[in-house]
Amino acid sequence: MYMLLMEADLTTLDLSSHQPAARPKTLRSWRAAWLKIHLWLGLALGLFLSIIGVTGSLLVFFHEIDEALNPKLRIVTAPAQGKAAWRPVDEIADAARKAIPVGSQLGFCYWPQRDDEAFLFYYQIKAPGSDGVETRHVFVDPYRAEVTGTRRWYAAGNPFDDAFVAFLFRLHYALLVRGTGDIAVGIIAILAFVSTVTGVVLWWPRNGKWRGAFTWKWPAKSERLNYDIHRLSGVFLLPVAIAVLLSGVYFNLPTQFRTVVELFSPLTNADKLRSAAPDGTPSVSLDDALEIVARRFPDGRVYALVPPQAPDSSVRIHQLFPVGWGIEGRRTIYIDRYKGDVLHVNDPLAGNGDGFVAWQWPLHSGYVFGWPGRIAVFLFGLSWPLIFVTGIIRWRQKRLARDAVALRRI
Structure with missing residues (x-):
């Protein structure tokens, strides 16, 4: 939720240009519409996003x-x-x-x-x-x-009977609401993405003065200080916001997310991957499966594994591996539990829909950039309550200013 409640700055428009006279009014109308959308999304979602953000910061570690x-x-x-x-x-x-x-x-x-x-x-x-x-x-x-x-x-x-970190997870992805909480948080992530887009539109320097758009004014009055904290907290963490919110939609609304991805590229349904029918041949051991993966993908290190869950299911092994430039990906390898064949590799470098989906966990957790990435996601989560509070203060300041103008006119 990026409540970049920017003031209108129409004085920078060149009214002497050859643009139609209606253009400035149209810009003001659009800006007012974006501002209202941004404001009401922030007010409605800010508290929920603050909870999700703080718990997400903790869950990075x-x-x-x-x-x-x-x-x-x-x-x-x-x-x-x-x-x-x-x-x-x-x-x-x-x-x-x-x-x-x-x-x-x-x-x-x-x-x-x-x-x-x-x-x-x-x-x-x-x-x-x-x-x-x-x-x-x-x-x-x-x-x-x-x-x-x-x-x-x-x-x-009772979720209060969960282990402490499990309680944080449940609060983060479902707000402790069983059944529909994860869906609600997924919808909140979509609306937060919309709020982020509106914030970018409101922040965008229409006068072309990009240096000012990234500058912190100091020393300044408390109103200006609050304003700069609000807008710059959003601007500098914008790439992290896009990655975390998009991947958050994937984790909470996976079916809907995958449906949209499949409009552009087919996806592999891992649930349909089956091992060969057992014919008396003993299962491949976990150690053998790990050796098969290590031989084929020597650049990776094991992060997790899932033993076969049914007679015809596979061994699933998750690897973290260096992509280059400090970037780390996660691939998932499915091994036939009887033949030891590689049934499928969900590789982020595949360049297809499966690869796009494979990026979502490293992006959401921050593991994509190792410790710097995790710290960035940690700071992003903490930025939500900061942006919410400064947005509320900004809103109140503008309301008080309008009320003062109205009183002077009486």
Whole structure:
């Protein structure tokens, strides 16, 4: 939500030009319309976007926050040889399976990015005393293939029973509203994108004085200071805003997002990728699947994996890899669980719709530029409440000024 509530500056228009006389009036009318759209979107969405922004800033570092809060679960003692001393990944996964209830399925797994991190597996169970399902974690020490503990992540009922970081996620993507909250946040992201566009239109220097458009006036009165904070906070973080808002629409409205993308390029439906029919041949081990991926894509490092979820499903491995110029992408590789064939690669460098979709997670998380990118997304999230508050102050200042003029006319 970029509430760039810019004052009309029609004095810079050259009224002596050969333009029709109606042109300045038309510009004023359009500007007034953009300003109203921008203002009311800001007033209506500002509080929600502030909550989404602050939680998003925290979630940029959710692994670090969760590790600081739960060191006994997430941090392990690493030997001197580091990851070279890991037990086989299949042994690590088996340890996790033995620690979860019968009938539960190991799901998404975060891969340790440091030597002293544990494996983190997701799984789901029926919540005791209800028909709901809760999401849980099991952690495994990779050097000993021993479980360091389990915990509830998403509660089936009250979101205040979630783990702290899980609560932040639910507040960020659904505002704690079950069922329709994620849709509402997706719509808010679309409207915030519209607000951003209107803010750019209002900020755009029609007199061609670009230096002034990027300049902070100092020293200045409080009104001008508030104005500059408001507009420059939006301008300097504009590229981040476009990337985060667009990817936010993808995460909250994936079906609709993909439908629009498919108007320009076909997309692969990963849910329809199937492994060969089992014929008594044993499944490819996770270690073998990882070796296949490492041979084909030696430039990448594993970020996450998903074991097969059904007899005909695939092994899914997520890699982070350098693109160049400090940019990092994430590719997803689907491996046939019986033959070991690569069924599909969702590669951001593919130059098609699949590639475009593959960019959305690195952009939204900031991982696209490593630590600088994550810090940029962190600052962008914090800018939302700042822009909201300065926008409210700006609006009040203009209302008070109009009221004062009206009183003088009485």
